[in-house]
Amino acid sequence: MPAEKTKKQGRPEGSGNRDYGQSVVVVSKCPNPECGSTERSEYTSRSELEFNGIDPLGQPYNLIVWRACQCKTCGQWRRDKSYETKKDNGEPII
Numbered sequence: 001m002p003a004e005k006t007k008k009q010g011r012p013e014g015s016g017n018r019d020y021g022q023s024v025v026v027v028s029k030c031p032n033p034e035c036g037s038t039e040r041s042e043y044t045s046r047s048e049l050e051f052n053g054i055d056p057l058g059q060p061y062n063l064i065v066w067r068a069c070q071c072k073t074c075g076q077w078r079r080d081k082s083y084e085t086k087k088d089n090g091e092p093i094i
Ligand SMILES: [Zn+2]
Pocket: 030, 031, 032, 035, 036, 037, 071, 072, 073, 074, 075, 076
């Protein structure tokens, strides 16, 4: 029996990122100009593109992910974009 099984919520401060690295979600709002709400449904689908770049916070990313969701206020569909990093060689990503 492993004695060191501790319950952890979240990650300790200052520790590195885990497998998924970090992600920056660009919060978009409803494209309907008369709505503009940021309330959304759960994400329903996801598509991604491997692409290297710099996110809005100045951090490098290597993956762009789009997730579809629906505006809770007016029902308009939209896609939220996020910039993520994934490790492909096991090395930590800043
Ligand atoms: Zn809306």
